[in-house]
Amino acid sequence: MANEEFYQEAVQAILDSDRATAEDVATRALAAGLTPADIMQNGFVKGIQEIGELFDSGEVFLPELMMAADAMAGATEVTNAALLSAGGAAEAKGKVVIGTVQGDVHDIGKAIVIAYLKANGYEVTDLGRDVAAATFISKAKELSADIIGMSALLTTTMEEQKKVIKVLKEEGLPFKTVVGGAPATQRWADQIGADAYAEDANDGVKKMDALLGK
Ligand code: B12
Known part of the structure; x- marks a missing residue:
């Protein structure tokens, strides 16, 4: 066929x-x-x-x-x-905590991103969907993550990505941030001070590799 x-x-x-x-x-x-x-x-x-x-x-x-x-x-x-x-690399390239932001239950894209990251040697913790800003931050601290990945599929919930980044900056926390989801763009990422925007799962791996110098 x-x-x-x-x-x-x-x-x-x-x-x-x-x-x-x-x-x-x-x-x-x-x-x-x-x-x-x-x-x-x-x-x-x-x-x-x-x-x-x-x-x-x-x-x-x-x-x-x-x-x-x-x-x-x-x-x-x-x-x-x-x-x-x-997949299955010998040594993890880095630790990622990822979730769909608060108020948003879309998680199909996130599941694909997680599979790509794992297949490309990342240790990934899935925080699920409808994840509060405080949870992204406390989990990243608890697990000593390198990167926080945030998915948002609604124009209304994109604001949550901004909220997480604002708190990270206020508290001077070192985690890199990558935003994705249909309404997100490079422009949005620049506007909210995210370290990277990824248009799809493959791009997500590339952007995270670049952020961690892999
Ligand atoms: C499936 C779907 C649903 C399902 C979700 C099921 C699930 N478990 O995910 C259900 C039926 C539950 C749903 C509900 C709703 N939905 Co809906 N839904 C969609 C739909 C059709 C597809 C989304 C999808 O899965 N795409 C496929 C995946 C593979 O693509 P993706 O999510 O974009 O992910 C890729 C990239 O964006 C990127 N990526 C995504 N996240 C991240 C994160 C990181 C870190 C990285 C690196 C990359 C990355 O990588 C992914 C893989 O390549 C979209 C339409 C669309 N074209 O997007 C509407 C859509 C997103 N929904 C919409 C709406 C309005 C709703 C509801 C409000 C409807 C309602 N009246 O109740 C509710 C909201 C519920 C809520 N509070 O979240 C609107 C949003 C409009 C807007 N501008 O805000 C859309 C755009 C439909 C439309 N055209 O109107 N929905």
């Missing part, structure tokens, strides 16, 4: 909110030699973006969006497991 057919099946599985098929397509695509990044970026991510657009234009509603997200989560579990079994 051509790669393009897998991509189309992946998009369709998300549009159909069909978790079992999404997991099956992911498994078959990996067995056929596609990389987790290929099938995610060209297939499943396109599907969830299409659903997002349909939601935006009022053609689908929250229950459908939630079911599509569930199918996406199934596909992500399959591809992330493949990434992790392929």
Whole structure:
């Protein structure tokens, strides 16, 4: 089967909110030699973006969006497991604490970022979603983290990224910060004084490598 057919099946599985098929397509695509990044970026991510657009234009509603997200989560579990079994560096490059900011429950992108980081030799602590600014900071202190990663998918919750960075600066804490999520941009990162902005999981690894001189 051509790669393009897998991509189309992946998009369709998300549009159909069909978790079992999404997991099956992911498994078959990996067995056929596609990389987790290929099938995610060209297939499943396109599907969830299409659903997002349909939601935006009022053609689908929250229950459908939630079911599509569930199918996406199934596909992500399959591809992330493949990434992790392929990775595994001997010595950790650095410690990252990562979470989705307070008020925000979007965590599909964060799960992908975590898998990429782990596959690329980072020790990662997932703080989950709806994480308060104080928790990012106390966990980073407790674990002596190198980097705090913050995901925000809503224009309203982006402000939480700013809040964390403000406290870090006020307290003179040394943790590097990386922000991501659909509404974040390099401009936003500069505006709030983040050390880096990452547009996707791969870019996240690159930016963190650069911050730590790896
Ligand atoms: C799936 C989804 C949901 C699911 C989330 C399920 C889950 N477990 O995550 C559910 C159904 C729960 C949901 C709920 C809501 N959603 Co929603 N949702 C989406 C949707 C369709 C896809 C998001 C997604 O998973 N994308 C795929 C992943 C792979 O991409 P990503 O998250 O951007 O992550 C990548 C990069 O950004 C980056 N990255 C992300 N974070 C980080 C962090 C770091 C450190 C790094 C390095 C990189 C990085 O790397 C990732 C991988 O490459 C988007 C539309 C869109 N196009 O984004 C809307 C969207 C984000 N949702 C939206 C809205 C409005 C809502 C609700 C308010 C709806 C409602 N009326 O209740 C609620 C909010 C609930 C809350 N308080 O958080 C709006 C936001 C509008 C805005 N500008 O603020 C969007 C844009 C849809 C739209 N067009 O209107 N949603």
